[in-house]
Amino acid sequence: MNDEELLDELRAAAAQADPVPDLVLRQARAALATRDLDAELADLAFDSALAAAGAVRAEGDDVRLLSFESPRVSVELQVEYADGRVVLRGLVTGATGNAVIEVAGERHTRPIDDDGWFTAAGLPRGTTRVRVTAADGTTVTTGWAGL
Template structure:
């Protein structure tokens, strides 16, 4: 079995980005966080119902007890921009992607924006009004 593993690694090695994303996903889950579930993803809807086939925008909705995170994901030039609307939380949103952390303020209306992100497994962490940490599931953007 080991010889097969070495042969596969030599012929088709796992890309570094995949390894980094997997390590990040497995090493950063905390038991004191509430996990926000993905409840809607425009990419999973039938083509044409929400966006045109050539549209470079994706909409994601996450919910946890008392907190919702709506994300508008825009793709341009190989990079990703996130515009988020949060209800039930305040302070800052922390966007994690490819081993990077981007902390941005949530404004008084619940909006935050992060631009210039690499594509890959991404999640958002916010703090609920009651102090509970809420984090979205890792989602490939």
């Protein structure tokens, strides 16, 4: 048995004894498939989950607010949790067209209305980001956030 055959047998044994969870594989594929090296990153400016870490939250308070900012675009997100799914409402300043929500290996495209709003309901929970196109044509992507 040569080294390559031994490695193949070890890989098969490891895959059978302790397989990589499906969610991990989907998110890894999504991260690689959706990378855009030319996109401008909108940094996280505010996360109500972090701001409220030391505060007492009301019972049943299932709303989270996130703000992302770049030199060209700002994206405000309101996240609501219901029945294990996510409703995402966004307000975009400095961009038009569509918002592309990437979560758990899926892409959901929603139009940005004339007032800058978009809504996506029934999204799975998971690491999420939003991609928009600025008025000058630059692609702007929020950082990944666990929702």
